[in-house]
Amino acid sequence: MLQPTPPVPQPLENMGQAIPRYEATAKVTGQPLYAADEPIARPLYAFFKTSGVARGTIASLDVRKAEAMPGVMKVYTHRNAPPRKAVKHIMTGGYMSDTNIPLADNRVRHDGDIVAMVVADSYEIARDAANRIEVRYAAQAPAATFGSPGAVKKVPEQAQKNAKKAGDFAAGWSRAPVKVDARYSTPTQHHNPIELYATTAVWNGDQLTFYEPSQFVYSTANGLAEQIGVDPAKVHLVNPYVGGGFGGKGILTQRTALVALAARDLGRPVKLVLHRKQAYGLTTYRAETRQRVRLGADRNGKLVAFAHDGEEVTSRADDYMVGGVENTVEMYACPNIATSVTLVKADRNTPGFMRSPPETPYMFGLESAMDELAVALNMDPVELRRINDTQKSPISGAPYTSRSLMQCYDQAAAAFGWSRRNPRPLSMSQGDWLIGWGCATATYPTNMMASTARIRLTADGKAVVEVAAHDMGQGAYTAMQQIAAKRLGLDPRQVTVRMGDSALPPGPVAGGSMTTASAGSAVHTAAGKIAARFGGAMPAPNDLDDAFRRLGVTQIEEYAEWWPPGQGPQAVRALYKGSMGGGGGEEGEQQEGNAGGGKPMMAAFGAEFVEVRIHRLTREIRVPRMTGAFAAGHIVNPRTARSQYLGGMIWGMASALLEATEVDAKRARYVNDNIAEYLVAVNADVPQVDVILVPEVDTKVNPLGVKGIGELANVGTAAAIANAVYHATGKRIRDLPITMDKLLV
Amino acid sequence: METPKISRRGLLGASPVVAVSAKAASAQTPEAAAPALPDAPVRRRVVLKVNGESRELDLDTRTTLLDALREHLHLAGTKKGCDQGQCGACTVHLDGERVLSCLTLAAQAEGREVVTIEGLARGGKLHPMQQAFIDNDAFQCGYCTPGQIMSAVACVQEGHARTDHEIREYMSGNLCRCAAYPNIVAAINQAKSQMGRA
Numbered sequence: 018m019l020q021p022t023p024p025v026p027q028p029l030e031n032m033g034q035a036i037p038r039y040e041a042t043a044k045v046t047g048q049p050l051y052a053a054d055e056p057i058a059r060p061l062y063a064f065f066k067t068s069g070v071a072r073g074t075i076a077s078l079d080v081r082k083a084e085a086m087p088g089v090m091k092v093y094t095h096r097n098a099p100p101r102k103a104v105k106h107i108m109t110g111g112y113m114s115d116t117n118i119p120l121a122d123n124r125v126r127h128d129g130d131i132v133a134m135v136v137a138d139s140y141e142i143a144r145d146a147a148n149r150i151e152v153r154y155a156a157q158a159p160a161a162t163f164g165s166p167g168a169v170k171k172v173p174e175q176a177q178k179n180a181k182k183a184g185d186f187a188a189g190w191s192r193a194p195v196k197v198d199a200r201y202s203t204p205t206q207h208h209n210p211i212e213l214y215a216t217t218a219v220w221n222g223d224q225l226t227f228y229e230p231s232q233f234v235y236s237t238a239n240g241l242a243e244q245i246g247v248d249p250a251k252v253h254l255v256n257p258y259v260g261g262g263f264g265g266k267g268i269l270t271q272r273t274a275l276v277a278l279a280a281r282d283l284g285r286p287v288k289l290v291l292h293r294k295q296a297y298g299l300t301t302y303r304a305e306t307r308q309r310v311r312l313g314a315d316r317n318g319k320l321v322a323f324a325h326d327g328e329e330v331t332s333r334a335d336d337y338m339v340g341g342v343e344n345t346v347e348m349y350a351c352p353n354i355a356t357s358v359t360l361v362k363a364d365r366n367t368p369g370f371m372r373s374p375p376e377t378p379y380m381f382g383l384e385s386a387m388d389e390l391a392v393a394l395n396m397d398p399v400e401l402r403r404i405n406d407t408q409k410s411p412i413s414g415a416p417y418t419s420r421s422l423m424q425c426y427d428q429a430a431a432a433f434g435w436s437r438r439n440p441r442p443l444s445m446s447q448g449d450w451l452i453g454w455g456c457a458t459a460t461y462p463t464n465m466m467a468s469t470a471r472i473r474l475t476a477d478g479k480a481v482v483e484v485a486a487h488d489m490g491q492g493a494y495t496a497m498q499q500i501a502a503k504r505l506g507l508d509p510r511q512v513t514v515r516m517g518d519s520a521l522p523p524g525p526v527a528g529g530s531m532t533t534a535s536a537g538s539a540v541h542t543a544a545g546k547i548a549a550r551f552g553g554a555m556p557a558p559n560d561l562d563d564a565f566r567r568l569g570v571t572q573i574e575e576y577a578e579w580w581p582p583g584q585g586p587q588a589v590r591a592l593y594k595g596s597m598g599g600g601g602g603e604e605g606e607q608q609e610g611n612a613g614g615g616k617p618m619m620a621a622f623g624a625e626f627v628e629v630r631i632h633r634l635t636r637e638i639r640v641p642r643m644t645g646a647f648a649a650g651h652i653v654n655p656r657t658a659r660s661q662y663l664g665g666m667i668w669g670m671a672s673a674l675l676e677a678t679e680v681d682a683k684r685a686r687y688v689n690d691n692i693a694e695y696l697v698a699v700n701a702d703v704p705q706v707d708v709i710l711v712p713e714v715d716t717k718v719n720p721l722g723v724k725g726i727g728e729l730a731n732v733g734t735a736a737a738i739a740n741a742v743y744h745a746t747g748k749r750i751r752d753l754p755i756t757m758d759k760l761l762v
Numbered sequence: 763m764e765t766p767k768i769s770r771r772g773l774l775g776a777s778p779v780v781a782v783s784a785k786a787a788s789a790q791t792p793e794a795a796a797p798a799l800p801d802a803p804v805r806r807r808v809v810l811k812v813n814g815e816s817r818e819l820d821l822d823t824r825t826t827l828l829d830a831l832r833e834h835l836h837l838a839g840t841k842k843g844c845d846q847g848q849c850g851a852c853t854v855h856l857d858g859e860r861v862l863s864c865l866t867l868a869a870q871a872e873g874r875e876v877v878t879i880e881g882l883a884r885g886g887k888l889h890p891m892q893q894a895f896i897d898n899d900a901f902q903c904g905y906c907t908p909g910q911i912m913s914a915v916a917c918v919q920e921g922h923a924r925t926d927h928e929i930r931e932y933m934s935g936n937l938c939r940c941a942a943y944p945n946i947v948a949a950i951n952q953a954k955s956q957m958g959r960a
């Protein structure tokens with residue numbers, strides 16, 4: 018067996034140095050200023066009163082008790098709330114995560130909708146006053162989810178456009194001698210970053226500075242400017258540190274404008290920190306899905322037909338689409354393919370991006386079905402993947418720029434000890450514990466988006482890199498530092514990096530795992546322009562002083578714009594407006610799929626192996642160990658990369674066994690809206706996790722040869738666990754999360 | 763908005779008046795302020811000893827130690843992740859023991875030693891636990907980190923860091939959504955021997 022990688026792995030081929038994080042000392046001493054940490058002089062505090070029903074109208078609203086409280090400045094309701102402009106949803110070219118405008122009328126559209134906002138001179142008073150607001154609702158029966166009366170099915174135009182097809186699925190399916198036809202479901206999940214969602218707004222004349230956690234400062238600032246009718250040049254978002262995002266802080270929510278306008282109205286800074294509970298209704302979440310997977314194979318295991326059909330819940334207001342079936346059908350060679358997606362519109366807030374939005378639910382379906390097929394064929398599941406591995410798209414025929422899936426399988430299988438597995442279910446045990454081993458494929462597309470960057474190099478050999486990209490824990494500061502240092506021939510410690518501020522040159526959304534590829538390429542380009550000033554080759558750090566003197570300058574500043582192949586300068590113009598429209602992000606994936614026709618396939622891959630132990634009597638499920646091997650082109654920093662994979666696999670484990678937001682089927686309300694009852698993984702849940710970095714060289718994806726990794730490792734884990742549970746118990750659980758009760762029946 | 767009826771409450775509903783009255787109340791002793799305005803916050807002078815320094819505050823008695831640190835003393839290293847005792851991000855030391863500052867009223871901390879993440883490094887030198895967190899990449903976004911480190915130091919001092927299993931169990935009150943858990947265990951293992959020697 019291979020040794021598990023230590024927290025600081027040795028760099029292998031095509032990997033950079035495993036230096037500590039740029040901001041490490043700051044983070045262990047409590048120095049970084051997250052959004053709600055900004056010291057503000059004499060702020061007012063806002064607190065929302067949120068709805069107790071999911072659908073209806075406000076019959077009466079009595080705010081007198083709240084208003085009478087000493088210290089209360091103002092209570093905003095639908096009667097006096099400042100107007101805001103309707104701005105489109107992010108997926109239709111706008112900025113919003115949810116287009117329902119709270120306090121615009123007396124209607125309640127989902128659980129936890131805002132019905133009032135109290136602003137007071139202390140947090141305690143604002144919260145107390147909000148609780149004294151008396152609301153009576155004329156409630157109507159809401160549609161909660163799939164199958165609820167009143168839920169409306171819809172096939173959005175985009176789903177039809179994106180539908181992927183190859184050959185003739187019906188014909189292939191009817192001829193296939195071995196078949197799996199199974200239905201899977203994945204639950205609602207909330208991001209629950211440990212940093213709460215917060216907004217502080219400070220006006221200085223007609224200039225607004227605001228502080229809120231954002232994975233895309235240009236988008237958030239531009240969107241807010243449009244909503245409140247202010248020149249975007251006068252709106253400044255400061256957010257150098259994000260306390261975890263996972264997609265939840267990517268897109269502007271409706272709370273921001275309310276806070277900004279209250280601050281203008283009252284002439285004082287206003288600070289809002291959403292209560293943990295309120296985040297469930299006032300931000301986005303991972304939509305629940307229901308899927309049908311049909312896999313047909315010949316007797317040797319070769320796929321001959323694959324159809325993946327998905328149903329996803331969304332709000333009445335917006336057609337957010339998870340859309341992962343376009344990705345699953347690219348996984349394996351297969352001549353006959355069909356996909357479909359149907360939305361189910363219910364009385365809910367709008368769902369949105371959550372770590373590997375399409376892949377997490379849909380790869381659970383595919384990779385579970387692959388395991389079922391392996392069982393039907395009486396074949397080793399790794400061999401089934403090998404037989405169907407492909408180096409090109411089964412849809413368009415376009416080649417992958419690189420794809421090391423089977424290298425990942427082989428390395429992970431060896432480290433895990435897979436060859437010692439007895440394939441028969443219920444065949445392995447220790448004492449009262451049934452043991453199961455399972456595996457699955459991880460994948461994530463290499464998304465890229467335009468970016469700019471500015472670098473200033475001074476004669477003393479120090480550089481400052483500026484790009485409005487974001488570090489929410491991925492290691493983006495460190496990656497930018499290393500990329501600049503390498504191209505400039507400097508010790509990374511001489512490089513200062515500034516990010517997370519809409520006054521800096523724009524960078525990409527911290528989504529779609531594209532920060533390093535996109536912002537990194539812009540930084541690399543800017544550094545190249547500096548090198549060009551010295552004739553292309555950077556002088557050694559000790560010779561810089563002389564070299565600057567020869568040029569007759571004391572500093573050199575270069576600004577660069579970079580866009581991915583196939584895009585143009587209009588992508589940078591879109592970026593300045595905070596639009597993802599230039600291509601990229603989860604949207605971009607779908608556009609890419611659409612383009613098809615020989616466009617190269619770009620994705621990172623991995624293979625994950627898990628051991629589960631299930632108690633013979635209680636059916637308690639433990640995961641003592643997981644092994645993952647991942648290949649993603651050039652790895653800028655093996656230390657931070659390993660941490661991303663580690664955290665990703667633990668996310669995947671939690672999504673398989675723990676995480677589900679329970680939706681009350683009658684009332685369409687979130688039942689477990691806190692992090693004691695919404696179970697995220699805790700330290701005691703986490704076993705030995707081995708991460709293997711598989712070297713891979715890709716010279717085609719981008720100048721740096723990097724692929725996105727932040728959303729790779731949590732894909733596939735859930736299926737690996739479900740497959741291991743089957744191996745341990747002989748029971749196939751197709752509905753996540755896998756809990757004791759499902760194994761007891 | 764409805765026009766408030768003319769009553770004591772209605773008059774108080776006009777916000778500028780309210781702002782003044784809140785301040786006026788704050789200057790009085792709590793005993794005097796409370797009966798005059800039933801819904802008015804009771805305020806109290808609280809002296810907190812934080813990281814070795816005494817700080818005097820005039821606080822709403824409901825103010826948690828967490829909000830006193832963050833909003834009144836601008837010691838924002840201690841984090842709010844739930845405000846209801848579920849995440850551990852707000853962990854500080856009170857007389858050397860780890861407590862959740864969101865579940866501790868500021869007034870309860872009077873006369874006791876409060877140590878926060880800002881007070882852990884001494885004389886410009888990182889605490890061995892802080893160094894171990896760096897060495898083992900025991901964080902990603904860093905938001906849970908102050909709480910993890912304060913908890914980890916206490917975990918070792920309590921004698922609850924003898925095995926990996928024990929560390930995992932006694933660190934399970936500190937959630938890390940980035941899931942740096944295995945690295946946190948590695949960091950505690952590194953620091954515990956150095957702390958013993960220190």
Ligand code: FES
Nearest residue numbers: 845847849850864
């Ligand atoms: S903020 Fe105190 S436990 Fe979460």
Ligand code: FES
Nearest residue numbers: 902904938939940
């Ligand atoms: S480092 Fe992000 S929550 Fe722990």
